Amino acid sequence: MYVAVKGGEKAIRNAHRLMATKRRGDRSVPGLTLDQIAGQLAIAVTRVMGEGSLYDEGLAALAIKQARGDLIEAVFLLRAYRTTLPRFGYSEPVDTGAMLVERRISATFKDLPGGQLLGPTFDYTHRLLDFKLAADGELDTPLTAEVTETAMPRVTDLLSGEGLIEEDVQPEETAAVGDLTREPLSFPAGRDLRLQNLARGDEGFLLALAYSTQRGYGRTHPFAGEIRYGAVEVEFFAEELGFAVPLGRINVTECQMVNQFKGSAKVPPQFTRGYGLVFGQVERKAMSMAMVDRSLRCEELGEERTAPAQDEEFVMSHSDNVQATGFVEHLKLPHYVDFQAELDLVRRMRGEWFDRQAADQAAASDAIGSGATDTSEKEAAE
Template sequence: MYVAVKGGEAAIANAHALLADRRRGDRSVPALRLDQIVEQLALGVDRVMSEGSLYDCELAALAIVQARGDMIEAIFLVRAYRTTLPRFGYTKAIDTGAMLVERRVSATYKDLPGGQLLGPTFDYTHRLLDPELAAGGDVAEPLQRASEADAMPRVSAILAREGLIEPDGDMSQDHIPGDITREPLEFPMARDIRLQALSRGDEGFLLALGYSTQRGYARNHPFVGEVRIGEVELELDVPELPFAVPLGSVRVTECQMVNQFKGSAKAPPQFTRGYGLVFGQSERKAMAMALCDRALRATEFGEDVVAAAQDEEFVISHTDNVQATGFVEHLKLPHYVDFQAELDLVRRMRAEHDARENAGRAEEKREAAE
């Protein structure tokens, strides 16, 4: 507890009360309800769920309110709550190929099986403030609702039929995925562990790294093979039953980046993959994750590690915003003893420096007088 301030615990209690007062704001304005946040600030809720690694819309909305809109603080709250929950088991790997797709776009093929599905996106909007929203205006209904989409094979599967893209992963069938919430990180790490860390990494940090790979700080020439957003079903194997039990569905965003690879002594020229998967609708995060995933596979393809985005220890050790927050914000805590020690050291060094300066000037004057 932060008690090394004037007033001690009483001051802290007052700080908490003031925080609660500022969080509520003007009492003449109706308080936010969690369902309003879930429905109308859904992308913020999705980010908190993804980086907090807990899929619960209402808890994420509660964290956003409690944090006064500070997204990283909200993520911290969700992470802390997550540690209190019991672990019943692991669901089966989700099948994104069977996703109930809401949005699906590809930058590699104009006409592809299943078609392009624009879905809800800012991509085609003008970045102009809409005064009608401020007035609480009704939202126009879509002119034509999209019908049920046909089967949507992945773009990577199309390239795989021609043998033009690397196989999808090299994990053995009996490989047991790691769990970064239960096991400490060790370098170098398997790709499944690395993807977990990237999935709940800070969106801004990953976006900056992904951007750097496109500006020449890694040999990356990416194409968005596909971005898809939609609902996937979760299933859990129960020992007493001969079949998997459906638990419900979650919304996820998946991105497969297709990257040019000129080949090596071990592999022919082909396309390689970068992969991103996150909770909710967050294609910017999924795309940045896919760019970083491919950059971090540099040694796997015999490429030189020359950029920050290719350095596994650098990327994974700094992508977690909760850990980063702890290291940065702990500087606000009392460091009186440490500072006094450094203050004394600087004073001694300054005194020695001034003594040398004075001695030098005295020597110069003596030489001038002679």
């Protein structure tokens, strides 16, 4: 039963006012601008865009500022905002093969066309705090080099000629593409819905699941076939114009995981694949997504389903951090009536328990008494 209780408006108002002051911090320190957040906390911004499922740097920067850097709160703000906007439609699928590549590495092929391009990365740093950064000193400008190769074929396209690696399934042109923002989740879910779910899923959750597959819970033996990051064109087919309009570019990270290869009665042994695609340079998540995508394909690839990362219902139902935080954090809200009901229940149960205990004790002491004395007394007692 729900009972409406009023009160607390003033406390809430004052709490929010206090929070706004705390958010601003020391007023002798300049406030953060959105450009500073978007430009200098770029990976936090792209994480919020990815998990908020809305690519807009300005909005994500505002959300991070408003949330005091609480990224899940920022994701929540972005998700709430998107519900206020109309949906114009769906883009043409982006072509990651035509990406303006800023980083591209393969852990499987040393000499691949286009080369290994490290780009801006934390890899191979020593993870030592850089105190020069605290002082914001002079910055070396990046070096440049002559561009010799511009074609950057995907690693998976290189191998697929030989049939050593599974090829992408070509879609039926008219096949419907599932959209989680339009229909509620139901199972079994197609790979389209799984990838959409993972793309907006919580980085930490996907990381833990991917890690679990490496530690043996649904092992898939992954190699990072390729990771690439850069800008791709987004095009939108405008009905009234009759052609695909270029909307501008977004930055994405794509990860191709290459995995083992059992084959089946119908398919000869070949490398299988997992795929990750996320907004921005969020490499850890793109890799995790690719690993979880692969492990969720267990049924399709004839593998036994034994581990959490192979269970699509488990993965997809718990990957969304807005849903998760909503349910966990709602426990903070007043549950006075619910708790009162439980309190009454536990009081009654304890009463019954003590009554029963007392009765049992009485019976036991009767029994002990009867055992220790002679039969005449027992008969008298009865």
